[in-house]
Amino acid sequence: MTSKRPKSKEAHKIKGKDKKKENNFPTADEGASEPDHPDYIFPLVLTSATQELFGCRADEDLTGENPYKLLKKEDIVQDMKTRASVSDFSPIKQLVLDYPEEELLLVFDRDFTYGQSFYLVLTVEAKENILKPSVQGDDEEQINHEEEDEEMIIPKTPESRPWMSLGSEQEIEEESVTESRPRLRYKISPLLRRCGAPVCFSDRSALDGKEGFVECPSYQDKSFSIREMERHTAIQASSDTKHSSTQTLWKYPRNMWTQYESREFSPEEKEHHLQSENLKNFITSVLTRFEISLQQNHITDVFCDDWTALCEDDGALTGKTETQLKEYQSFMDLHFSKEKTISHIHWHPTISGVIAVAMTERLSLEERIDNSTKLLLNPSYILFWNFTDPINPQLQLECPDDVLCFQFCPSDPNIIAGGCMNGQVVLWDISAHVEKLQDTRSGGKNISNKLDKNNVTPVVRYCAVSGIENGHKAPITDIQWLPETFELSKLGIPVENPSRISVQLGTCAPDCCVLFWDLRPPRVVSQSLTDVKQKSEEKPLENPHGVPNTFKHLNLTWKPFIRVSLPKIGSSGEYSPLKFSLRDNTVDCPTGDKPPQNTDREEGCGFAQLRVPSAKQQKPLENISTKLYVGTEDGELVYTDWKIEKDNDSGRLLSSKPIHRLLVHDTLVNTVSRSPFFRDIILTVSSFSFAIWKEGVTSGPILRSACSKMLRTVGHWSLSRPAVFFIGKEDGSIEVWDLLQNSHEPSQSQNISSAAVTCISTSSISSKQHLLAVSDRLGTLHILQIPWTLRRSSNSERQIVKKYFEKEEERLEYFEKRQIQHEKEKKEMEAEQQRKKTEPVMPLKQEEELEAEALKEYEQFLALEKVILKNMGLLTETEDRSDL
Amino acid sequence: MTAEVEETIKRIQSQKGVQGIIIVNAEGIPIKSTLDNSSTVQYAGNVHQLLMKARGMVRDIDPQNDLTFLRVRSKKNEIMIAPGKEMYAFLFRIQKPKQM
Numbered sequence: 001m002t003s004k005r006p007k008s009k010e011a012h013k014i015k016g017k018d019k020k021k022e023n024n025f026p027t028a029d030e031g032a033s034e035p036d037h038p039d040y041i042f043p044l045v046l047t048s049a050t051q052e053l054f055g056c057r058a059d060e061d062l063t064g065e066n067p068y069k070l071l072k073k074e075d076i077v078q079d080m081k082t083r084a085s086v087s088d089f090s091p092i093k094q095l096v097l098d099y100p101e102e103e104l105l106l107v108f109d110r111d112f113t114y115g116q117s118f119y120l121v122l123t124v125e126a127k128e129n130i131l132k133p134s135v136q137g138d139d140e141e142q143i144n145h146e147e148e149d150e151e152m153i154i155p156k157t158p159e160s161r162p163w164m165s166l167g168s169e170q171e172i173e174e175e176s177v178t179e180s181r182p183r184l185r186y187k188i189s190p191l192l193r194r195c196g197a198p199v200c201f202s203d204r205s206a207l208d209g210k211e212g213f214v215e216c217p218s219y220q221d222k223s224f225s226i227r228e229m230e231r232h233t234a235i236q237a238s239s240d241t242k243h244s245s246t247q248t249l250w251k252y253p254r255n256m257w258t259q260y261e262s263r264e265f266s267p268e269e270k271e272h273h274l275q276s277e278n279l280k281n282f283i284t285s286v287l288t289r290f291e292i293s294l295q296q297n298h299i300t301d302v303f304c305d306d307w308t309a310l311c312e313d314d315g316a317l318t319g320k321t322e323t324q325l326k327e328y329q330s331f332m333d334l335h336f337s338k339e340k341t342i343s344h345i346h347w348h349p350t351i352s353g354v355i356a357v358a359m360t361e362r363l364s365l366e367e368r369i370d371n372s373t374k375l376l377l378n379p380s381y382i383l384f385w386n387f388t389d390p391i392n393p394q395l396q397l398e399c400p401d402d403v404l405c406f407q408f409c410p411s412d413p414n415i416i417a418g419g420c421m422n423g424q425v426v427l428w429d430i431s432a433h434v435e436k437l438q439d440t441r442s443g444g445k446n447i448s449n450k451l452d453k454n455n456v457t458p459v460v461r462y463c464a465v466s467g468i469e470n471g472h473k474a475p476i477t478d479i480q481w482l483p484e485t486f487e488l489s490k491l492g493i494p495v496e497n498p499s500r501i502s503v504q505l506g507t508c509a510p511d512c513c514v515l516f517w518d519l520r521p522p523r524v525v526s527q528s529l530t531d532v533k534q535k536s537e538e539k540p541l542e543n544p545h546g547v548p549n550t551f552k553h554l555n556l557t558w559k560p561f562i563r564v565s566l567p568k569i570g571s572s573g574e575y576s577p578l579k580f581s582l583r584d585n586t587v588d589c590p591t592g593d594k595p596p597q598n599t600d601r602e603e604g605c606g607f608a609q610l611r612v613p614s615a616k617q618q619k620p621l622e623n624i625s626t627k628l629y630v631g632t633e634d635g636e637l638v639y640t641d642w643k644i645e646k647d648n649d650s651g652r653l654l655s656s657k658p659i660h661r662l663l664v665h666d667t668l669v670n671t672v673s674r675s676p677f678f679r680d681i682i683l684t685v686s687s688f689s690f691a692i693w694k695e696g697v698t699s700g701p702i703l704r705s706a707c708s709k710m711l712r713t714v715g716h717w718s719l720s721r722p723a724v725f726f727i728g729k730e731d732g733s734i735e736v737w738d739l740l741q742n743s744h745e746p747s748q749s750q751n752i753s754s755a756a757v758t759c760i761s762t763s764s765i766s767s768k769q770h771l772l773a774v775s776d777r778l779g780t781l782h783i784l785q786i787p788w789t790l791r792r793s794s795n796s797e798r799q800i801v802k803k804y805f806e807k808e809e810e811r812l813e814y815f816e817k818r819q820i821q822h823e824k825e826k827k828e829m830e831a832e833q834q835r836k837k838t839e840p841v842m843p844l845k846q847e848e849e850l851e852a853e854a855l856k857e858y859e860q861f862l863a864l865e866k867v868i869l870k871n872m873g874l875l876t877e878t879e880d881r882s883d884l
Numbered sequence: 885m886t887a888e889v890e891e892t893i894k895r896i897q898s899q900k901g902v903q904g905i906i907i908v909n910a911e912g913i914p915i916k917s918t919l920d921n922s923s924t925v926q927y928a929g930n931v932h933q934l935l936m937k938a939r940g941m942v943r944d945i946d947p948q949n950d951l952t953f954l955r956v957r958s959k960k961n962e963i964m965i966a967p968g969k970e971m972y973a974f975l976f977r978i979q980k981p982k983q984m
Contacts, residue, residue: 262925262928262929263911263912263913264913264914264925265909265913265914265915270915270916273909273915274889274915274916275886278969278970278971279889279907279915279971280886280888280889282968282969282970282971282973283889283892283893283907283973284888284892285968286966286968286973287892287896289952289953289966290896290964290966290973290975291896293953293955293964294896294899294902297901297962298900
């Protein structure tokens with residue numbers, strides 16, 4: 001825009017000069033007004049004559065709205081020629097002549113912007129500029145507009161041109177600070193003689209004297225109040241913050257359910273279908289197919305797996321060749337086993353590899369009496385052996401007297417009950433030493449260390465004994481815990497045991513009674529206040545050192561709560577039991593019939609806290625049999641009930657009479673043991689023979705062995721095979737009886753030691769290892785491994801054995817029947833004989849009658865003969881006639 | 885229900901080991917059954933699907949072919965299924981164990 005201006009200005013200036021030349025009269029005035037208008041504009045006064053000539057009369061041809069008129073150059077030149085100096089155009093004559101185009105623009109200047117009423121545009125560009133937008137007003141504005149329009153119409157990138165000074169660098173130069181003169185430098189230094197001299201400084205406050213400081217306070221100088229005309233501020237535009245929110249529909253999961261029913265036909269529809277012909281045809285067609293398949297199934301058993309059934313029986317016979325009991329370990333204690341014998345063995349129920357034996361003196365009765373004083377000094381012990389340590393026993397339990405039998409409590413293996421020779425029942429609690437037993441089991445390597453530390457085996461004293469007056473009067477020969485499933489009430493009725501702990505045990509002794517004991521403190525029926533006070537005031541007696549207080553309440557005051565006496569059937573007197581066996585006992589079937597260990601059962605619940613529940617609360621159990629078998633000193637097996645009945649006459653509680661008794665053995669019964677597989681099969685062993693009985697069969701034993709030369713001392717069922725049991729003998733050998741192989745002789749016999757076997761017990765450490773513990777009279781405990789043949793039972797063995805027993809039972813029944821029948825026959829025969837003897841003699845028939853009868857018979861006979869011969873074709877007709 | 889059909893069903897039912905017979909229409913809704921209702925419904929539903937699948941398979945392999953009989957043997961028992969045109973019958977049989 002700026003660039004264009006100068007050109008147009010120059011052009012206008014030229015045009016202005018032309019105008020001047022044309023117009024002589026006003027040119028003098030024009031000359032002064034020349035600077036008022038741009039160069040390309042030439043203000044012009046046109047006379048009315050000229051106006052009429054050119055058709056540009058003011059306000060007529062050319063109005064404010066239409067001020068432009070194009071004049072032909074030739075016309076102007078003509079006019080100039082005709083009117084020479086009079087022509088209005090004369091001042092611009094030269095300009096017009098120089099004008100390149102044919103037409104010039106004359107503009108009616110109504111507003112007299114350039115001084116005159118008309119002006120002539122002298123350049124072509126200006127003419128075009130003015131004409132094209134055709135806008136009235138300032139030229140500059142017009143030019144601006146034109147230029148703007150031009151720019152808008154044709155936007156193009158501006159070309160770079162060399163910088164042209166427009167005066168802005170002057171301003172900068174004025175603003176910048178430059179050195180107008182060289183800088184003056186002054187150097188001030190003190191007098192030389194003062195340098196280096198000692199100087200003494202002193203303090204002087206600035207406030208001393210007026211010359212201390214020079215103050216330049218600030219004051220308001222009016223001449224320097226500057227009004228800020230310009231201020232630099234920064235502005236930033238920011239958008240309005242807006243808060244907005246939206247919410248979706250919250251679809252939360254909801255439980256929905258739907259219920260459906262299977263489609264069914266209504267009865268009418270069913271009827272309709274059933275009646276249809278379709279059904280009949282279909283059924284008949286389908287029937288054959290079904291029948292074929294059913295037949296096929298009948299022919300062969302499709303579900304039988306031949307492969308598995310094949311190998312079953314062979315495994316037992318072939319396979320491992322070893323059949324002998326192998327010696328695994330033997331325990332003999334040098335300190336305590338001298339002159340002693342082992343009376344009873346019991347495996348620890350939970351800790352594997354630990355076995356307890358009871359040591360008793362190897363003396364007969366007279367010797368005992370003779371040496372009674374010496375015996376008092378040597379206490380007897382129960383020793384605990386561990387497989388890892390064959391020399392030293394792990395634990396010793398001190399007994400008040402020789403213990404003939406003992407048993408671990410089935411629910412709490414830390415409690416041991418034993419029966420002594422003096423008739424007392426003893427209780428031990430070894431919970432303090434259990435860790436030791438378990439430790440040595442697991443850490444075999446530490447044995448040597450332990451030996452160094454303590455060679456002494458810990459001795460555990462018994463924590464409770466029964467009162468002597470109330471217990472047995474004879475040595476206790478058998479003791480058994482009642483299982484934890486039930487307990488006995490006062491009358492001997494088995495009731496439910498809520499605490500699931502074995503709390504009762506039974507003992508028997510040759511003093512003709514079986515006693516039942518309860519471990520809990522007895523129920524006190526009535527308590528007076530004084531009693532209560534006294535009890536609370538008394539200081540509880542402390543047990544001697546080291547003895548746990550588990551059975552404090554029982555010590556020395558313990559008495560049985562049921563006493564079962566065994567009066568003889570049919571005669572006076574009583575049976576003297578040596579061993580007894582309950583149906584649901586814990587000795588013979590340690591693994592079976594135990595309720596699963598309850599997790600909510602309190603561990604180590606003290607027996608003192610348990611109380612005998614009242615009779616009303618207890619719930620009697622129906623399926624517990626209250627009958628027990630007792631083996632007596634005389635070799636009888638007595639079957640009795642332990643329930644106490646009330647005798648109506650005297651009001652006393654009496655035990656009922658035994659149901660029956662069987663005399664089989666000749667000498668005392670030393671074992672009554674139930675089979676772990678069959679609850680009603682009992683083995684009794686006496687010195688010369690043994691017998692197997694079935695509960696309920698009262699006629700006799702199912703199986704009875706022959707009398708053996710060697711005394712049999714003990715018997716024990718095998719835990720894994722239902723048909724096997726072990727018999728120990730006096731010469732120290734073990735007989736293995738296998739009912740599947742032979743029932744008249746043992747399948748195996750093996751000598752274990754030189755002294756008589758006193759006790760046998762089995763335990764299964766693992767499925768691969770079953771151990772047989774055998775103790776002998778010399779006090780040695782032998783542990784034997786049961787070979788594979790004797791411990792692995794085939795699947796059907798149980799069934800086979802069961803069948804065998806049933807067969808034997810049938811045999812017995814048959815035998816009985818036959819006996820009865822024999823008797824009947826015998827009676828009949830006797831009756832017959834009797835009858836014959838006492839029969840009256842028949843009267844003689846008369847002779848004639850006899851003869852007549854005989855003749856008749858003879859004739860009948862002849863006739864018969866003839867007929868037969870005729871039929872046979874041997875008789876000819878002639879013979880026939882001749883006979884007649 | 886005609887006597888013959890009744891008699892036929894009885895005859896099959898009395899065979900050794902047969903536990904029940906169910907007759908079902910083409911949609912799987914039981915028509916007649918010798919078992920209790922809940923078992924019947926359960927069996928009918930399950931067997932129907934199996935039968936559809938088996939039949940479809942047979943015909944897929946050979947369109948001229950058709951399923952005549954289907955036997956499902958399991959550890960404890962056996963189910964026999966015979967399809968017809970409009971209905972199916974199946975028989976539920978328990979295998980008696982031969983060993984004791």
